[in-house]
Amino acid sequence: MLSVDATAGRGVTGDASPRPALEVEGLVHRYEGREVLDLPRWQVGAGEAWLVLGPSGCGKSTLLHCAAGLLRAARGSIRVAGTELATIGAAERDRLRGRAVGLLPQRLHLIPALTVLDNLLVAQFAAGVPRDRARARSVLAALGLAGREADRPEQLSVGQQQRVALARAVINRPALLLADEPTSALDDANCASALDLLLSQAAECGAALVIATHDRRLIDRVPRVLTLPASRS
Amino acid sequence: MNLATLALAFLRARLLASLMQVLLLAIGLAAIVFLLLAGAQVAERVSRDTRGIDLVVGAKGSPLQLVLSAVFHVDTPTGNIPLDEALALRRHPLVRQAIPLALGDTYAGYRIVGTETALVEHFGARLADGALWSEPMQVVVGATVARERGLRVGDTVVGSHGLGEGGTEHDEHPYRVTGVLAATGGVVDRLLLTSLESVWSVHAPPAPAAADVPTGPAAAKPASGHAHDHAHAHAGGKGASGKEAGAGAAAAPTMPREVTALLVRYASPIAAAQLPRQVNARSALQAASPAVESARLVRLLGVGVEALRVFAWVLIGTAGIALFISLFAAMNERRRDLALLRSLGLTRARLFALVLLEGVLLCAAGGALGLAGGHLVTEWVGRHVRAASDWALTGAVWAPGEGWLLLCALAVGLFAALLPAVLAYRVDVARELARG
Numbered sequence: 001m002l003s004v005d006a007t008a009g010r011g012v013t014g015d016a017s018p019r020p021a022l023e024v025e026g027l028v029h030r031y032e033g034r035e036v037l038d039l040p041r042w043q044v045g046a047g048e049a050w051l052v053l054g055p056s057g058c059g060k061s062t063l064l065h066c067a068a069g070l071l072r073a074a075r076g077s078i079r080v081a082g083t084e085l086a087t088i089g090a091a092e093r094d095r096l097r098g099r100a101v102g103l104l105p106q107r108l109h110l111i112p113a114l115t116v117l118d119n120l121l122v123a124q125f126a127a128g129v130p131r132d133r134a135r136a137r138s139v140l141a142a143l144g145l146a147g148r149e150a151d152r153p154e155q156l157s158v159g160q161q162q163r164v165a166l167a168r169a170v171i172n173r174p175a176l177l178l179a180d181e182p183t184s185a186l187d188d189a190n191c192a193s194a195l196d197l198l199l200s201q202a203a204e205c206g207a208a209l210v211i212a213t214h215d216r217r218l219i220d221r222v223p224r225v226l227t228l229p230a231s232r233s
Numbered sequence: 234m235n236l237a238t239l240a241l242a243f244l245r246a247r248l249l250a251s252l253m254q255v256l257l258l259a260i261g262l263a264a265i266v267f268l269l270l271a272g273a274q275v276a277e278r279v280s281r282d283t284r285g286i287d288l289v290v291g292a293k294g295s296p297l298q299l300v301l302s303a304v305f306h307v308d309t310p311t312g313n314i315p316l317d318e319a320l321a322l323r324r325h326p327l328v329r330q331a332i333p334l335a336l337g338d339t340y341a342g343y344r345i346v347g348t349e350t351a352l353v354e355h356f357g358a359r360l361a362d363g364a365l366w367s368e369p370m371q372v373v374v375g376a377t378v379a380r381e382r383g384l385r386v387g388d389t390v391v392g393s394h395g396l397g398e399g400g401t402e403h404d405e406h407p408y409r410v411t412g413v414l415a416a417t418g419g420v421v422d423r424l425l426l427t428s429l430e431s432v433w434s435v436h437a438p439p440a441p442a443a444a445d446v447p448t449g450p451a452a453a454k455p456a457s458g459h460a461h462d463h464a465h466a467h468a469g470g471k472g473a474s475g476k477e478a479g480a481g482a483a484a485a486p487t488m489p490r491e492v493t494a495l496l497v498r499y500a501s502p503i504a505a506a507q508l509p510r511q512v513n514a515r516s517a518l519q520a521a522s523p524a525v526e527s528a529r530l531v532r533l534l535g536v537g538v539e540a541l542r543v544f545a546w547v548l549i550g551t552a553g554i555a556l557f558i559s560l561f562a563a564m565n566e567r568r569r570d571l572a573l574l575r576s577l578g579l580t581r582a583r584l585f586a587l588v589l590l591e592g593v594l595l596c597a598a599g600g601a602l603g604l605a606g607g608h609l610v611t612e613w614v615g616r617h618v619r620a621a622s623d624w625a626l627t628g629a630v631w632a633p634g635e636g637w638l639l640l641c642a643l644a645v646g647l648f649a650a651l652l653p654a655v656l657a658y659r660v661d662v663a664r665e666l667a668r669g
Contacts, residue, residue: 065663070576091580098578105666111570113246118234125234126577168577180666 019082021046021176021208022067027076029062037062039076042226046175049199049209051218054228060212061106063228064178067210068101069093081175098127102169102207104179104198109165110153116140116164117149123168139167142204143197159190166197173205180212188217195221236583240590243570247563251595254556258599259606261548262642266607267614268542269632278625279305279531282420283523285355287505290314290322290331290512291494296521297529303334303494304523306344306420310336313491314518322495322512327504333492335432338392338403343378345392345408345425347432347492353414355496356421362386363412369430372408376416377423384410390425392435406435418625433490549645552599557649560592564653571657572665585658592650593643600642604635 022044029037037059044050052060065071066078069085078085081100085093097103110119120136140146143163153161162182169177179198183191195218202209211218219225244251282304291299294311301308316333323331332355335347346352350365353373363386365373374384384390389407408427416422497520499505512520564571571584579587612628619625 061667062663065666068576070663070666091582094575094578094580096578097576103576103666105573105576107666107668109569109573109666111573113242113567113570118242121234122239122574123577125239126574126579126583128578131234 018046020044020079021048021081022210023077023079024063024067025077027063027066027078028074029059029066029071030074031062037066037073037228039063039228044176044208044210046208047203047206048224049202049222050211050224050226051222052210052212052226052228053214053216053219055230056214058228058230060214060228061180064103064180064210064212067176068103068178069097095128098123099129099172100175102172102174102177104165104169104177104182106180106184110161110168112153114153115149116145116151116153116156119153119164120168120171123171127172129172136167136171139171140164143167143201162194163197166201170201170205170207174207177202177205177207177209178212179209181215182211182213183215183218184213191215191217192221236587236590237594240587240594243563243567243587244591244594247559250559250563254552254559254595255599255602257555258549258552258596258642258645259602261545261552262600262603262638263606263610264541264545264548265638266604266632266635267611268538268545269634269638270607270611270628270630271614271626272538273632274626274630276531278419279527281418283527285498286496286523287499288497288509288512289494289521289523290319290497290518291521293517293519296519297526299494299519299521300523300526301530302336303496304420306346306424310493311519313493314495316490316492318515318517319492319495322497322518325508325511327500327508328497329500330498332496333429334494334496335429335491336493337432337436338394340378340390340392340408340425341382343375343382343423343425345372345427345432347427347429349429352426352496353421356417356419358414358417358419358421360412361415363410366411366426366428366431369428369434370406370408371411372425372427372431373412373414374410375414375422375424375426378425379413384413386410386413392425403435406431429492549642553645553649556592556595556646557652560588560650560653561656564588564656568660569665569668571660572662575660575662576666581658584660585654588654588657589647589650592646592653594646596642596646596649600639603642604639 020043022042024039024042026041027037027039028035036057052063054060062071066073067080069078069080072086080096083096083100085096088096110116111122114122117133117136117140120139121131121133124131124136137146137149140149143166145160145163145167148156148160153164156164169179177198182198183194186194198209198211199221201207209222211222286304289300289303291303291310292312292314298308299311302310319331319333322328330351332349332352333347334352336344337347338345353365358375360373361376361379363373372390374382374390378384382390388410390410391407392403394401394403408425408431414421497508499508509520509522512518574584574587575581608628610628611626615626615628
């Protein structure tokens with residue numbers, strides 16, 4: 001297991017793949033004047049899986065949001081799939097996020113006004129990529145949701161909704177898949193199953209996987225760990 | 234999936250509220266469209282019916298009543314005027330044409346007008362069948378009268394006394410239909426036109442006075458056998474003084490001949506300043522300008538129309554406010570949906586456009602429904618009005634200003650959606666996604 005202490009000022013992956021999915025350097029984020037994240041250096045190689053561990057409030061979600069270009073860091077550099085986020089405009093950052101980043105928020109939010117299939121197609125639309133119904137159906141089928149395309153989210157179980165959210169996150173074959181606390185509310189069996197799905201889907205589309213969690217059950221399955229210290233008050 | 238289908242999906246998700254907003258807007262717009270259509274058609278009709286008439290001369294009374302009765306044939310006349318005075322006016326140098334009208338009878342509710350053939354030319358009417366009258370007790374019927382009553386050339390009709398319901402029938406004086414006019418869309422479609430002599434002869438007092446009339450059926454059968462109550466307005470009396478009255482009936486000694494009104498065309502523009510004053514100075518005559526009286530009528534009706542118009546705009550304004558409230562509430566309810574769309578890569582600009590589009594789609598639907606509804610209501614009202622009068626209101630025409638109305642509806646949608654769209658633009662994605 002490769003473990004990186006975020007305070008140590010080092011921590012690059014072993015492999016130098018063609019292009020890292022995520023590179024972070026000197027990242028500092030402040031919230032209401034308080035420093036909530038300080039990450040000197042971190043690199044996620046293509047296709048790698050990482051856990052970001054740390055206590056609640058340490059900045060795990062903030063790191064994911066910064067990596068997704070949803071939050072602008074106070075300082076530092078973030079490169080996603082080779083593109084420096086600070087050098088591009090907001091609209092370009094949005095488009096990059098749509099194409100290169102798959103995001104699984106802490107609360108698996110599906111749009112209730114849309115069918116299961118449309119919840120996937122909307123990700124293609126938002127990213128500005130051509131609509132590919134066949135791809136959407138095949139991802140749903142791979143996640144055991146064949147035949148549920150026309151259903152509304154409220155007709156699905158929580159587990160099924162989780163799989164739809166995962167399908168939506170990988171539909172555009174992102175370079176980087178970011179999952180925020182995907183297993184925290186699951187029992188052991190479902191936790192293992194959810195992690196299997198995440199790893200298999202990330203592998204299937206060649207995405208690097210970053211899981212922000214405080215769920216230590218995942219440590220055995222994910223070899224690379226970034227540990228964030230508790231936030232300084 | 235595109236911006237429009239996404240907007241429609243969000244609208245479908247709150248179907249009832251969306252339908253209510255569409256309906257509210259549609260009702261307001263339909264009312265405005267109805268007013269536009271009806272207003273344009275009434276104005277066009279008034280203009281057509283008064284075209285070529287500079288002045289109406291009749292008995293003293295209400296000038297509006299005089300115009301309504303002599304031009305639009307919808308009110309009772311103010312009374313009759315002596316034929317001599319009418320003929321004198323006709324010879325006035327400021328008068329180019331004066332067409333006499335003698336009213337008093339109806340057939341199945343349609344007015345029988347004693348006049349001259351010049352009136353047919355004045356209306357721009359042409360014969361669909363037969364010929365104009367050439368002697369008394371011949372009648373030419375308008376297109377609506379012929380259609381509604383199934384009249385053809387050679388048929389006979391009997392007039393009822395008076396312009397209201399339940400008048401005594403002039404059984405002894407049947408008219409023979411000699412011609413049927415083609416439809417004009419004007420008031421003539423609902424009239425029966427005959428010679429002045431016909432009207433005089435029908436209303437002639439009992440013999441021996443009627444026996445003095447030397448020509449036509451009225452002269453052959455002079456005695457109607459009933460004494461008229463001349464308190465109501467109708468023309469009657471003794472023979473015309475010559476060709477100018479359009480017939481050669483001789484004078485009866487017992488009653489002066491009368492006409493109800495004269496439709497006058499000026500010989501020169503100066504007449505407009507002088508002739509009405511001169512006519513009104515005469516004790517027995519009154520001159521009324523159709524243009525002035527029509528404008529007065531429109532002003533009188535305008536109060537009600539304006540109230541309806543204000544009400545319609547209030548409805549549209551209410552629809553706009555309701556739309557704003559709905560979009561604003563929906564914006565707050567689906568803040569996380571919108572944040573999610575942004576997290577999936579949707580730019581702020583496209584999210585802004587999405588919310589605007591929802592407002593515009595609702596208002597476009599309301600606008601289209603309102604326009605269609607306005608035309609349908611106008612057509613429906615028109616059919617009922619047509620059954621009772623000659624006012625041919627139709628919804629099958631495009632009123633000027635309808636295009637602006639549709640643009641106005643879209644503007645309401647844009648305006649109502651503006652603030653919700655700005656809020657969508659500024660949604661804090663990270664905070665919404667992290668919210669428990």
